[in-house]
Amino acid sequence: MWRLREWARPALARVALGGLAGLGASLLALAVPQVLRVVVNGPLLSGGHSGAVVLAAGLVAALGLLEAFFVWSRRALIASPGTTVEREMRTALFAHLLDLPMAFHDRWAGGQLLSRAMSDLSIVRRWMVFGLAMMVVSVATTLVGVGLMLATSWQLGLVYVAGAVPVVWLGFRFRQDYKVVARRARDQAGDLATTVEESVHGIRVLKAFGRGDDALEDFAQQADELRSTEIVKARTLSRITFALGALPELVLALSLGVGVWLASAGDLTVGDLVAFFATAAVVNTPVERLGQLLAMTMDARTAADRYLEVMDTVAALTDPARPRALPEPPAAGTRVELSGVHLRHAGQGAGTPDVLDGVDLVLEPGETLALVGLTGTGKSTLLSLIPRLLDVTDGSVRLDGVDVRDVGRAELRAAVAVAFEDPVLFSASVRENVLLGTPGLSDAEAEERARGALEVASASFVEDLPDGMDTVIGEEGLSLSGGQRQRVALARAIAVRPRVLVLDDPLSALDVATEAVVTERLRQTLTGTTTLVVAHRPSTVALADRVAVLQDGRITAVGRHTDLLAEHAHYRYVLTAMTEPAPDSAVGVTR
Numbered sequence: 001m002w003r004l005r006e007w008a009r010p011a012l013a014r015v016a017l018g019g020l021a022g023l024g025a026s027l028l029a030l031a032v033p034q035v036l037r038v039v040v041n042g043p044l045l046s047g048g049h050s051g052a053v054v055l056a057a058g059l060v061a062a063l064g065l066l067e068a069f070f071v072w073s074r075r076a077l078i079a080s081p082g083t084t085v086e087r088e089m090r091t092a093l094f095a096h097l098l099d100l101p102m103a104f105h106d107r108w109a110g111g112q113l114l115s116r117a118m119s120d121l122s123i124v125r126r127w128m129v130f131g132l133a134m135m136v137v138s139v140a141t142t143l144v145g146v147g148l149m150l151a152t153s154w155q156l157g158l159v160y161v162a163g164a165v166p167v168v169w170l171g172f173r174f175r176q177d178y179k180v181v182a183r184r185a186r187d188q189a190g191d192l193a194t195t196v197e198e199s200v201h202g203i204r205v206l207k208a209f210g211r212g213d214d215a216l217e218d219f220a221q222q223a224d225e226l227r228s229t230e231i232v233k234a235r236t237l238s239r240i241t242f243a244l245g246a247l248p249e250l251v252l253a254l255s256l257g258v259g260v261w262l263a264s265a266g267d268l269t270v271g272d273l274v275a276f277f278a279t280a281a282v283v284n285t286p287v288e289r290l291g292q293l294l295a296m297t298m299d300a301r302t303a304a305d306r307y308l309e310v311m312d313t314v315a316a317l318t319d320p321a322r323p324r325a326l327p328e329p330p331a332a333g334t335r336v337e338l339s340g341v342h343l344r345h346a347g348q349g350a351g352t353p354d355v356l357d358g359v360d361l362v363l364e365p366g367e368t369l370a371l372v373g374l375t376g377t378g379k380s381t382l383l384s385l386i387p388r389l390l391d392v393t394d395g396s397v398r399l400d401g402v403d404v405r406d407v408g409r410a411e412l413r414a415a416v417a418v419a420f421e422d423p424v425l426f427s428a429s430v431r432e433n434v435l436l437g438t439p440g441l442s443d444a445e446a447e448e449r450a451r452g453a454l455e456v457a458s459a460s461f462v463e464d465l466p467d468g469m470d471t472v473i474g475e476e477g478l479s480l481s482g483g484q485r486q487r488v489a490l491a492r493a494i495a496v497r498p499r500v501l502v503l504d505d506p507l508s509a510l511d512v513a514t515e516a517v518v519t520e521r522l523r524q525t526l527t528g529t530t531t532l533v534v535a536h537r538p539s540t541v542a543l544a545d546r547v548a549v550l551q552d553g554r555i556t557a558v559g560r561h562t563d564l565l566a567e568h569a570h571y572r573y574v575l576t577a578m579t580e581p582a583p584d585s586a587v588g589v590t591r
């Protein structure tokens with residue numbers, strides 16, 4: 001938890017001041033018994049000067065008021081920096097999540113990340129605002145109080161200190177038990193969030209297959225497991241709370257016996273006895289609170305562990321130490337060159353060959369190259385290498401002679417735009433979605449850029465939306481059809497005016513006639529843009545100047561569609577395997 005100081009630094013001064021205020025309040029509470037001691041030993045036992053008693057009562061009241069002021073100051077000082085730290089940590093986590101490679105997001109469930117970003121950080125904040133300061137104050141109050149008790153009567157003090165031995169042992173045991181169950185509870189909460197997230201996301205599938213009841217049953221079972229863990233947690237806490245509540249009382253009872261005996265033997269004044277018990281009453285509160293504070297600290301520690309697990313994941317895909325700039329875009333377009341490219345996914349089974357097993361491919365400046373291959377051969381994987389969503393495990397990908405790993409990611413991704421088959425649109429207006437990759441444009445430029453891109457993508461349906469380009473789409477807005485979403489996503493890639501356009505079968509949801517229109521417009525607009533497009537149906541191949549065949553992790557043929565059709569058996573086989581077969585009609589389309 002010491003590592004949290006990295007984010008807590010701006011708040012440390014106020015947290016420390018708040019802790020001091022808390023400490024001040026506790027010390028004032030401890031001063032009251034000392035006043036009592038003086039009053040009892042002095043005016044009360046010596047026949048009573050009422051003026052002195054009134055003075056002492058006034059002093060106790062003043063101490064009480066001052067204590068209340070310190071308690072208020074503690075809360076006022078710590079509340080706001082706690083939320084600042086929470087915001088800093090949350091923003092740092094989000095920034096890190098955006099930076100982490102795709103392989104990380106393939107491995108981690110959304111709900112686990114969500115619960116870390118939301119509830120884990122709230123737990124850390126609550127600890128920082130309350131738990132940390134109270135822990136320090138409680139320990140300090142106990143130490144000072146026990147010191148005062150020992151000073152008042154060393155014999156009674158020793159009896160009290162002997163009671164600390166089982167408390168320490170219990171605290172240690174509690175820490176061990178609670179740590180395990182606290183972690184289990186947080187992980188189960190993350191799993192539950194994942195189930196909610198996946199079910200809401202896949203609600204159509206669940207409904208279509210009539211699996212709502214099963215989903216509910218699974219959810220209820222998970223919720224029940226979490227509840228059981230929370231109950232174990234509460235039981236563990238209640239055991240120590242009971243012990244920490246009962247033990248000091250037992251010790252006090254014992255001290256009372258010893259105290260009365262000492263007083264009757266004349267070894268202790270009544271004033272000292274009163275002061276001792278009044279101090280013990282003050283000290284008992286932090287001791288009783290210790291269980292809650294330990295639990296809070298363990299919860300915060302678990303939350304911090306879970307947070308740091310993500311923050312400690314190193315983003316393997318980073319910017320080079322000294323990024324190279326891409327050369328000015330040649331008039332004819334950018335040359336893309338993949339040489340000896342190997343790629344192995346982190347999750348791939350041992351003994352399996354690399355998904356890409358020595359790919360050599362050149363996209364000439366300004367050309368459109370279609371990539372075909374049987375399903376699962378690695379076409380999407382190959383595409384991901386150009387904007388560096390993945391890094392090659394061997395070989396290189398070069399744009400105009402510069403290795404993509406030597407270019408800053410921001411520059412690279414401004415040069416390479418991607419449209420995926422499964423387009424993700426954000427809860428924002430059509431305009432904002434289309435302009436996602438083009439920040440910093442003036443209003444007029446942005447308007448022109450968005451309209452132009454939507455036109456090329458044949459997305460005229462946008463004009464008919466209730467608010468045109470300002471219509472909010474995505475999860476919180478209007479639902480678009482699959483083909484409409486694909487066209488908005490395509491417009492988003494076009495709006496970037498990239499040097500290289502990478503299209504992962506982005507027109508698959510369109511009918512052939514609309515695809516032909518979009519294809520034709522792309523052809524006219526994309527002069528000078530080098531394009532790599534994954535084709536899953538013969539009509540998409542029509543977009544291309546040349547076709548490359550990916551087979552067993554390598555490019556086995558590159559050429560014009562008609563030539564390949566005549567010469568390459570595997571190409572013919574791939575075309576026939578496509579959902580809309582008829583290689584003959586594909587010839588027609590290409591012509």
Ligand SMILES: Nc1ncnc2c1ncn2[C@@H]1O[C@H](COP(=O)(O)OP(=O)(O)OP(=O)(O)O)[C@@H](O)[C@H]1O
Nearest residue numbers: 106345346347348355374375376377378379380381
């Ligand atoms: N993150 C990953 N971890 C492990 N294996 C992966 C990962 N991503 C993809 N693969 C595997 O790599 C292979 C190639 O996948 P890829 O998506 O590139 O194929 P594709 O040719 O685009 O398929 P399709 O035509 O069906 O879209 C597949 O066998 C897939 O299971």
